[in-house]
Amino acid sequence: MGGRERAQLSMRIVIDPMMCDGHALCEAIAPEVFVMGADEKAHVADIEITADMLAAVREAAMMCPCQAISLGEDDRGQEESER
Numbered sequence: 097m098g099g100r101e102r103a104q105l106s107m108r109i110v111i112d113p114m115m116c117d118g119h120a121l122c123e124a125i126a127p128e129v130f131v132m133g134a135d136e137k138a139h140v141a142d143i144e145i146t147a148d149m150l151a152a153v154r155e156a157a158m159m160c161p162c163q164a165i166s167l168g169e170d171d172r173g174q175e176e177s178e179r
């Protein structure tokens with residue numbers, strides 16, 4: 097039994113592939129969270145975002161030259177945007 101505790105945060109990270117220009121700045125800032133794909137776009141790794149990753153995630157979102165990264169508190173599931 098592992099007594100492993102993690103601060104589990106319900107943060108939603110979305111990268112808009114239409115806006116991402118593949119600078120990989122986000123990956124340089126938070127390599128655990130952002131990974132570049134073969135499509136030369138950033139993707140969000142399938143991991144739990146822990147409290148100590150948060151600052152880097154926020155910094156990456158701020159530093160993204162294309163503003164392709166959106167962060168949201170996942171307090172209400174997904175919102176369907178307009179079609």
Ligand code: SF4
Pocket residue numbers: 111115116117118119120121122123130137138159160161162163164165
């Ligand atoms: S920093 Fe922004 S534009 Fe660059 S790879 Fe990351 S999401 Fe894409």
